[in-house]
Amino acid sequence: MGGFFINQYSILFHPELDRLNGYKTIIWNVGDDRVLMINRSGYELLKIINERPGLSREEISQLVGLRSNSAEEQNATAFLNQMLAENIIFEK
Numbered sequence: 001m002g003g004f005f006i007n008q009y010s011i012l013f014h015p016e017l018d019r020l021n022g023y024k025t026i027i028w029n030v031g032d033d034r035v036l037m038i039n040r041s042g043y044e045l046l047k048i049i050n051e052r053p054g055l056s057r058e059e060i061s062q063l064v065g066l067r068s069n070s071a072e073e074q075n076a077t078a079f080l081n082q083m084l085a086e087n088i089i090f091e092k
Contacts, residue, residue, distance in 0.1 A: 029087050
């Protein structure tokens with residue numbers, strides 16, 4: 001498997017507004033023309049992918065400090081899978 005990349009049409013990072021909103025932000029599924037809300041944890045994962053394109057799941061887990069096979073890592077994996085399905089990120 002390759003690394004993750006952000007669909008640049010799906011999310012706009014704005015540090016000041018993001019901070020004011022508690023890092024809850026909206027994302028746009030371009031394919032289905034749907035808007036979704038993500039929480040701070042999801043925001044942080046997407047921000048890492050945006051800042052360091054091409055990272056693998058394992059590299060993201062290490063950067064965030066997730067223990068292997070922990071509930072947090074499983075949640076992060078589920079979130080990444082959902083973002084793939086929603087066309088917010090892609091893997092190559």
